[in-house]
Amino acid sequence: MTTKIGWTDETWNPVTGCTKYSAGCNNCYAEPIALKFQKRGIPGYEKGFKVKCHPKRLKAPYTWLKPRRVFVNSMSDLFHPDVPDEFMFEVFTVMNKCPQHTFQVLTKRPERMAALNDKLLWTANLWAGVSVEALKYASRVELLAHCVDANMKYISFEPLLEDIFGDRYKTKTRYNEQVRFFSLINDHIGWVIAGGESGNNPRAMQPIWADKIRAFCEAQKIPFFFKQVGGRGPKKGGNVLRGEIFMQYPGEILSSKDKFKLEYGQEFGASEPGDKPTSRRL
Numbered sequence: 001m002t003t004k005i006g007w008t009d010e011t012w013n014p015v016t017g018c019t020k021y022s023a024g025c026n027n028c029y030a031e032p033i034a035l036k037f038q039k040r041g042i043p044g045y046e047k048g049f050k051v052k053c054h055p056k057r058l059k060a061p062y063t064w065l066k067p068r069r070v071f072v073n074s075m076s077d078l079f080h081p082d083v084p085d086e087f088m089f090e091v092f093t094v095m096n097k098c099p100q101h102t103f104q105v106l107t108k109r110p111e112r113m114a115a116l117n118d119k120l121l122w123t124a125n126l127w128a129g130v131s132v133e134a135l136k137y138a139s140r141v142e143l144l145a146h147c148v149d150a151n152m153k154y155i156s157f158e159p160l161l162e163d164i165f166g167d168r169y170k171t172k173t174r175y176n177e178q179v180r181f182f183s184l185i186n187d188h189i190g191w192v193i194a195g196g197e198s199g200n201n202p203r204a205m206q207p208i209w210a211d212k213i214r215a216f217c218e219a220q221k222i223p224f225f226f227k228q229v230g231g232r233g234p235k236k237g238g239n240v241l242r243g244e245i246f247m248q249y250p251g252e253i254l255s256s257k258d259k260f261k262l263e264y265g266q267e268f269g270a271s272e273p274g275d276k277p278t279s280r281r282l
């Protein structure tokens with residue numbers, strides 16, 4: 001299915017439905033969509049937002065001729081406890097057999113991802129990501145970093161609910177927690193997404209929170225994708241951060257400054273060609 005989610009080309013939902021799990025789920029966009037589809041009688045949504053596996057959808061990636069980035073389960077979480085192991089293995093088999101596509105697997109439940117790691121084949125076309133909406137969920141990155149064998153690991157700071165990269169010098173514990181988090185990202189993470197919440201009652205994100213993440217990524221040469229400021233609609237606040245658009249992917253680190261330079265052959269800011277990193281862990 002084509003999508004409005006800026007950091008992917010396609011969504012593929014072999015599983016739909018979920019249950020709320022952490023603060024970032026409070027305004028989950030998938031739930032109202034699933035309930036609307038249920039009301040309209042759209043096949044596959046008979047149970048609304050309850051977890052449902054769709055074996056018939058498994059073959060879809062084989063039919064896509066053009067290589068693309070595929071967000072796996074935009075309407076669910078592949079590692080939800082109600083998804084049977086066997087079905088998850090079938091999803092992985094399809095992804096393993098489609099090296100022409102890049103599959104973006106994103107979860108708030110990396111504990112299950114880690115527990116099943118020995119049974120999952122993380123071929124190079126699979127990216128493993130965790131959502132971190134607040135610093136208290138930093139342990140998700142720990143699990144991703146140390147217990148998952150994917151070549152490319154990423155974090156989605158979405159919806160960004162607090163100033164995760166802000167100074168936490170008030171207590172030693174908080175400070176140490178943050179330093180440890182930074183070094184985990186630095187050592188293991190190859191792509192970072194950030195964005196504010198959208199929907200009917202969005203919790204406001206201060207652009208400075210996202211900009212601190214951007215600055216960290218720039219310093220560590222980690223590709224950074226800024227999805228949206230957020231607001232009552234996904235496009236409402238736009239996707240401009242400090243006057244620029246950041247839509248970088250692993251394997252490239254082009255900000256609008258770099259793009260300007262490439263397109264017009266002129267310097268536009270401080271970036272130098274030598275600064276462009278190759279993606280980490282790819």
Ligand code: SF4
Nearest residue numbers: 018019020025028076
């Ligand atoms: S994990 Fe994702 S799909 Fe599931 S309830 Fe939370 S936001 Fe929604």
